[in-house]
Amino acid sequence: MDADGRDAMVRGQAASRRRRVLVLGAGLAGLAASEALIRHFGSQVEVSVLEGRQCAGGRVGSFQDPKMNMTVDYCQHVAMGCCANFLDLMRRCDLEAHWDVCSSLRFASRDFSNRLVRTWKWLPAPLHQLPILWRLPFVSIRNRFQIQIALWKIMRWSGSDCSDGVTAQNWLLAQGQSRDSIELFWDVFACSALGETTDNISFASLRHLFVDGFVSHRDASDLWIPRAPLSEIFGVELVTHLRSLGVQMEFGSFVERIDQHQAGFRIVTKSGDAYEADHVISAVPWHQVGKLTETITDLRGLKAAADLQTSSITGIHLWFDRPLGDWSHLISVGTATQWIFRPVWRSRPMVESASHQLDASHYYYQVVISGSQHWKHLSNDELQKIVLEEIRELSPSCRDARLVCSRVVTDPRAVIVCHPDVDKSRPPARTALPRFHLAGDWTATGWPSTMEGAVISGRNAVASLARQEGWDFSNGYAQPKQGWVAKMLVR
Numbered sequence: 123m124d125a126d127g128r129d130a131m132v133r134g135q136a137a138s139r140r141r142r143v144l145v146l147g148a149g150l151a152g153l154a155a156s157e158a159l160i161r162h163f164g165s166q167v168e169v170s171v172l173e174g175r176q177c178a179g180g181r182v183g184s185f186q187d188p189k190m191n192m193t194v195d196y197c198q199h200v201a202m203g204c205c206a207n208f209l210d211l212m213r214r215c216d217l218e219a220h221w222d223v224c225s226s227l228r229f230a231s232r233d234f235s236n237r238l239v240r241t242w243k244w245l246p247a248p249l250h251q252l253p254i255l256w257r258l259p260f261v262s263i264r265n266r267f268q269i270q271i272a273l274w275k276i277m278r279w280s281g282s283d284c285s286d287g288v289t290a291q292n293w294l295l296a297q298g299q300s301r302d303s304i305e306l307f308w309d310v311f312a313c314s315a316l317g318e319t320t321d322n323i324s325f326a327s328l329r330h331l332f333v334d335g336f337v338s339h340r341d342a343s344d345l346w347i348p349r350a351p352l353s354e355i356f357g358v359e360l361v362t363h364l365r366s367l368g369v370q371m372e373f374g375s376f377v378e379r380i381d382q383h384q385a386g387f388r389i390v391t392k393s394g395d396a397y398e399a400d401h402v403i404s405a406v407p408w409h410q411v412g413k414l415t416e417t418i419t420d421l422r423g424l425k426a427a428a429d430l431q432t433s434s435i436t437g438i439h440l441w442f443d444r445p446l447g448d449w450s451h452l453i454s455v456g457t458a459t460q461w462i463f464r465p466v467w468r469s470r471p472m473v474e475s476a477s478h479q480l481d482a483s484h485y486y487y488q489v490v491i492s493g494s495q496h497w498k499h500l501s502n503d504e505l506q507k508i509v510l511e512e513i514r515e516l517s518p519s520c521r522d523a524r525l526v527c528s529r530v531v532t533d534p535r536a537v538i539v540c541h542p543d544v545d546k547s548r549p550p551a552r553t554a555l556p557r558f559h560l561a562g563d564w565t566a567t568g569w570p571s572t573m574e575g576a577v578i579s580g581r582n583a584v585a586s587l588a589r590q591e592g593w594d595f596s597n598g599y600a601q602p603k604q605g606w607v608a609k610m611l612v613r
């Protein structure tokens with residue numbers, strides 16, 4: 123046998139030893155699982171991703187607005203400094219430069235002009251957060267003291283006491299928090315980060331938000347805001363990176379059924395293509411997984427995932443004829459409007475085009491309303507009208523702004539709700555079938571439905587696969603940073 127023949131034989135033997143892994147769904151969970159698989163076990167696996175749509179990203183995606191001829195995200199996404207695994211993925215895939223880091227929050231309400239609140243990075247966590255509470259004009263002095271005491275109790279609350287089915291609101295009321303503190307402080311943060319107000323989320327999830335997101339480290343509450351469309355970051359750049367590592371990406375491959383086949387699986391897509399795999403990582407959403415697996419007796423329990431309670435998020439895309447202010451974000455308190463973002467990289471001064479057609483150079487803003495199911499009795503036009511009135515009240519410079527174009531986009535199943543019993547319904551990555559693994563922000567990650575939760579879920583699925591194969595994945599996760607004072611204070 124000549125050298126070429128020997129090489130081919132060696133490659134053939136290596137390939138035959140390789141495990142064929144099919145990842146179903148190219149949302150962030152599926153992409154994170156593929157990255158972890160190829161990085162840790164590149165010589166032992168062949169990884170293919172089957173995605174139903176023509177592009178990757180799932181909920182972290184964008185669309186082309188036909189009127190403004192502009193790529194717009196379905197909804198503004200932000201990460202926080204505490205999202206260790208998400209940021210680790212961005213770093214590893216050279217995508218960090220696509221994010222701006224913002225250490226200050228700008229709050230506004232009808233009764234007070236907007237105020238920028240910076241954390242004191244020169245103090246150790248959690249003391250660096252003092253200005254957030256003490257500089258919020260819409261929280262009374264009395265309520266600030268109350269909130270401070272509750273924050274202390276949250277830090278000192280033993281983690282193991284949190285899973286007793288208590289809603290965050292009941293816990294806060296039991297600690298003597300006033301209705302005002304709940305509405306103007308706790309609900310503002312809970313709704314932004316967890317998609318629901320404190321009456322419908324567990325105390326455990328509220329504690330997680332404040333301990334991990336605000337208390338643990340000086341950088342934990344930094345906002346990471348994308349500086350490019352989500353479709354570019356995840357749909358183009360992340361996919362290009364994964365392809366360069368050897369991941370096969372198949373788009374327009376909507377999986378219709380999965381059957382057990384010999385020791386592995388046979389997957390059939392809507393267009394009739396069939397794939398065989400030793401392992402499957404399902405990274406499709408909770409409302410899809412049951413349909414895919416209904417022929418497999420051991421996985422029938424997954425059907426129940428479709429009953430997970432969900433919360434909707436609405437993005438109101440607004441194009442004005444002038445800037446509304448010199449800020450890039452506003453957190454609005456006591457209004458339907460929760461956040462207003464101005465993606466600066468997208469907005470340019472208005473230029474009258476020759477054809478008098480609207481072009482993408484108008485001032486673009488996006489209003490985000492989490493938990494927008496509470497407004498479902500209103501039509502899109504009615505909700506937009508309320509939001510526009512609020513914007514005009516929030517800042518005098520907004521009053522004369524003329525709306526050029528608008529669009530309301532609601533995802534009714536944006537995130538799952540962290541209600542007190544949710545953890546009983548979120549399955550782990552490992553299933554009754556040793557070679558079938560689950561990923562997705564809805565699985566048991568210890569995190570709410572977020573980009574961080576999705577990335578952790580992808581890594582959990584790889585950990586499950588590695589355990590089954592006897593491979594070492596002990597260094598597969600990024601650990602969140604914790605400051606030394608926080609280490610002493612948080613129980």
Ligand SMILES: Cc1cc2nc3c(=O)[nH]c(=O)nc-3n(C[C@H](O)[C@H](O)[C@H](O)COP(=O)(O)OP(=O)(O)OC[C@H]3O[C@@H](n4cnc5c(N)ncnc54)[C@H](O)[C@@H]3O)c2cc1C
Pocket residue numbers: 146147148149150151152172173174175178179180181182196197198199200201375376377378405406407410414435436533535536537561562563564571572573574575576
């Ligand atoms: C409006 C909105 C705002 C949000 N804001 C934030 C935020 O600011 N910060 C944050 O951290 N998180 C935010 N999130 C949550 C975040 O987007 C999600 O947690 C995360 O993207 C979930 O990723 P995933 O991969 O688990 O699921 P998905 O993104 O839903 O991916 C699932 C993929 O599976 C594919 N698929 C489904 N069925 C099939 C099938 N049968 N065959 C093949 N493919 C299939 C889908 O097309 C999709 O690409 C927001 C979500 C929404 C909707």
